[in-house]
Amino acid sequence: MNFFTDIFRLLGTPDLWHASLQYAALLLLPALGGVISERAGVVNIAMEGMMLTGAFFAVAVDLAAHNVWLAVLASMVAGGLMALIHAVVSIRYRADQIVSGVAINIFAAGITVFLVNRLYGLADVGQVAARDSLPNWNIPLLGAIPFLGRVFFQQNIMVYIALLVLLGTQVLLFRTRLGLRLRSVGEHPQAADTAGINVYVLRYGAVVTCGLLSGLAGAFLAIGIANTFVPGMTDGRGYIALAAMIFGKWTPIGAFIATLIFGFGQAVYDANSSIHVSQYLLSMTPYLLTLIVLAAVVRRSSPPAADGIPYIPGAE
Amino acid sequence: MAAAAKSSARQGPPKILRRAGRALAVPLGSVLLAFVVGAILVAVTGGDPFKAYQALICGGFGLFCFGGEPSVLQLSNTLVFLAPLIMAGIAVALPFRAGMFNIGAEGQLIMGAIAAATVGIHLTGWPPWALLPLVLLCGAAGGALWAGIVGVLKATTGAHEVVTTIMLNFVAQWFLRFLIIGGPLQLPGGSSKSSPIASSAQLATLIPHDNRIVFGLPGTVYRAHTGLFIALAAAALFAFLLWRTSLGYEIRAVGQSQRAARYAGISVRRTLIVTMLIAGAFAGLAGAVQIAAVDHNLTDQYFSDTTGFDAIAVALLGLNSAVGIILAAILFGALHAGGSVMQSDAGVSGNLVYVLQALILFSIAANFLRSFKLRLPSPGRVPSTPAADAVAEVVAHEAETELRADDKDTA
Numbered sequence: 001m002n003f004f005t006d007i008f009r010l011l012g013t014p015d016l017w018h019a020s021l022q023y024a025a026l027l028l029l030p031a032l033g034g035v036i037s038e039r040a041g042v043v044n045i046a047m048e049g050m051m052l053t054g055a056f057f058a059v060a061v062d063l064a065a066h067n068v069w070l071a072v073l074a075s076m077v078a079g080g081l082m083a084l085i086h087a088v089v090s091i092r093y094r095a096d097q098i099v100s101g102v103a104i105n106i107f108a109a110g111i112t113v114f115l116v117n118r119l120y121g122l123a124d125v126g127q128v129a130a131r132d133s134l135p136n137w138n139i140p141l142l143g144a145i146p147f148l149g150r151v152f153f154q155q156n157i158m159v160y161i162a163l164l165v166l167l168g169t170q171v172l173l174f175r176t177r178l179g180l181r182l183r184s185v186g187e188h189p190q191a192a193d194t195a196g197i198n199v200y201v202l203r204y205g206a207v208v209t210c211g212l213l214s215g216l217a218g219a220f221l222a223i224g225i226a227n228t229f230v231p232g233m234t235d236g237r238g239y240i241a242l243a244a245m246i247f248g249k250w251t252p253i254g255a256f257i258a259t260l261i262f263g264f265g266q267a268v269y270d271a272n273s274s275i276h277v278s279q280y281l282l283s284m285t286p287y288l289l290t291l292i293v294l295a296a297v298v299r300r301s302s303p304p305a306a307d308g309i310p311y312i313p314g315a316e
Numbered sequence: 317m318a319a320a321a322k323s324s325a326r327q328g329p330p331k332i333l334r335r336a337g338r339a340l341a342v343p344l345g346s347v348l349l350a351f352v353v354g355a356i357l358v359a360v361t362g363g364d365p366f367k368a369y370q371a372l373i374c375g376g377f378g379l380f381c382f383g384g385e386p387s388v389l390q391l392s393n394t395l396v397f398l399a400p401l402i403m404a405g406i407a408v409a410l411p412f413r414a415g416m417f418n419i420g421a422e423g424q425l426i427m428g429a430i431a432a433a434t435v436g437i438h439l440t441g442w443p444p445w446a447l448l449p450l451v452l453l454c455g456a457a458g459g460a461l462w463a464g465i466v467g468v469l470k471a472t473t474g475a476h477e478v479v480t481t482i483m484l485n486f487v488a489q490w491f492l493r494f495l496i497i498g499g500p501l502q503l504p505g506g507s508s509k510s511s512p513i514a515s516s517a518q519l520a521t522l523i524p525h526d527n528r529i530v531f532g533l534p535g536t537v538y539r540a541h542t543g544l545f546i547a548l549a550a551a552a553l554f555a556f557l558l559w560r561t562s563l564g565y566e567i568r569a570v571g572q573s574q575r576a577a578r579y580a581g582i583s584v585r586r587t588l589i590v591t592m593l594i595a596g597a598f599a600g601l602a603g604a605v606q607i608a609a610v611d612h613n614l615t616d617q618y619f620s621d622t623t624g625f626d627a628i629a630v631a632l633l634g635l636n637s638a639v640g641i642i643l644a645a646i647l648f649g650a651l652h653a654g655g656s657v658m659q660s661d662a663g664v665s666g667n668l669v670y671v672l673q674a675l676i677l678f679s680i681a682a683n684f685l686r687s688f689k690l691r692l693p694s695p696g697r698v699p700s701t702p703a704a705d706a707v708a709e710v711v712a713h714e715a716e717t718e719l720r721a722d723d724k725d726t727a
Contacts, residue, residue: 093682110670117665280494
């Protein structure tokens with residue numbers, strides 16, 4: 001009984017919904033990156049590693065340059081470069097995209113701690129505190145609305161950016177010529193090539209875009225939420241973003257709905273001290289939900305037809 | 317005759333050597349490439365790559381130890397990593413042979429460890445000859461069940477095994493935390509670890525675990541254990557299963573082409589499920605051995621431990637073969653054991669080892685070395701789409717009816 005009264009009390013606090021939206025935005029950026037990459041036909045399970053690299057470089061550049069926006073830029077570049085490795089290996093060299101993704105994640109986990117050790121001389125478990133943090137944007141008037149103001153209009157600036165990216169991705173994929181071409185490259189690259197579309201350029205672009213967005217999410221995590229870099233701080237969020245993408249059936253809106261659910265779960269987890277249920281069992285829910293969706297709801301989940309298949313010109 | 321002998325001598329080394337060289341060129345080249353890039357990385361960030369690698373080799377193999385590190389201890393530390401890497405490597409390699417990618421060795425290993433520890437903690441009164449095999453068996457069963465979920469989902473709903481294994485890894489990790497942090501297996505009054513397993517459930521170490529001086533140090537510092545023999549037996553079993561049984565043939569056939577396997581009368585679904593069950597058993601056994609021989613209780617150190625992911629590198633570098641997996645496990649075991657020595661002796665983060673591991677993976681996956689005209693045996697991943705599967709099913713059904721009609725004709 002305690003559990004339900006606790007839940008209801010918690011649901012009445014604006015802070016819970018504020019945190020839900022914040023975590024949803026954090027997951028939304030890499031999830032949208034994943035949608036773009038896989039819609040173009042390149043499987044990407046490396047959002048975790050790209051986020052982690054972005055988080056590290058956000059803190060490192062922030063400490064060196066004392067400028068959060070430079071730090072954000074650096075984290076995007078770092079994420080983009082990691083994505084470029086994935087792109088070259090899996091598009092140019094036609095490697096197995098899962099192996100490449102696994103390698104990116106291992107590489108990111110290793111290189112960030114290696115660099116922490118080189119730059120700051122800390123022991124492997126040490127954390128690096130950031131100096132500045134991304135501003136909260138308290139929208140005048142709207143922010144003063146009771147309850148809703150706290151939830152929607154007193155968020156970190158990165159939350160608004162994530163929502164803009166959501167809008168942009170939706171329009172790009174389904175309302176522009178570029179989006180149509182991108183999707184055709186992911187569904188039937190041979191046909192797209194015949195129609196004069198450059199398959200390679202679009203795939204490179206999509207993968208690197210995924211890296212930019214994942215790096216951006218890393219910056220949000222490191223200098224927007226945690227204000228520190230801790231080795232392995234992404235803690236599986238890149239994989240949850242991957243789950244959100246599948247949950248949302250490879251669509252931006254679907255992914256957004258999924259991240260809202262997962263973000264809510266994270267917020268409940270954070271507020272857990274007041275709930276009488278194991279937070280560890282609670283933490284399983286995003287993963288279990290994804291399994292159930294994969295097994296039952298989506299049935300034969302429908303990724304883009306050419307997802308994960310390297311394009312070889314002239315091949316059937 | 318003499319002329320023939322002369323002409324074969326002129327052709328250079330014997331055929332078997334050339335074949336071995338060809339098989340080893342890509343893995344060895346990839347390792348070399350990774351080490352060169354790693355050295356550049358160390359040098360660029362202001363370190364001494366030679367000193368770093370000297371410490372790495374010292375910590376891994378007990379060679380070139382100039383700081384007076386005891387060589388036998390270094391070797392012993394490498395051997396500790398070896399057993400789980402071999403068994404988890406098999407857990408990745410076997411599904412590869414069937415065209416599946418098992419990223420879930422980590423989760424299967426955790427579930428195996430949980431099952432093994434649960435039995436080992438509660439059946440304290442049992443004699444070792446009964447309890448130890450039971451602990452190992454339960455570990456294998458735990459891993460098999462966890463991987464079985466993946467196989468069943470893949471075979472019945474087509475859910476991609478990469479996604480389901482990733483999700484199940486996290487579920488296993490959180491389940492472990494639930495059990496040992498305030499959960500039913502927590503050590504009473506202890507922090508985040510379980511009670512220890514019964515001493516009758518423990519595997520012996522190679523060097524007697526007491527205070528007698530062995531190789532200049534008390535026996536208790538050597539952690540290398542007899543689980544190594546279990547791992548080697550597992551590798552032999554893997555090779556036998558793959559090449560000497562009809563199940564192994566079916567696994568390889570499904571890995572080459574699901575459609576062709578179906579034509580040959582092999583049940584693809586059954587093979588996928590059985591493959592995952594066996595693979596999970598190997599991973600679960602790895603977890604059980606780790607509990608029975610090294611840790612003796614469950615700790616949440618399993619999260620930072622990356623055996624299940626290292627296993628992917630082991631399987632790929634070992635070309636999914638038993639001997640290759642053992643060799644690759646020796647390399648990665650030595651890297652991990654050497655990493656800590658490198659950190660303390662050369663001041664270079666032990667995490668360089670993960671960078672090297674990732675570089676090896678990139679190099680093998682991308683086959684950068686293909687300018688040598690060498691090709692890896694492909695993991696045989698046949699992208700399966702619902703439409704293609706449906707078509708294949710219809711075709712197979714038609715073929716069956718035709719066959720039956722043929723039978724009637726001949727009768």
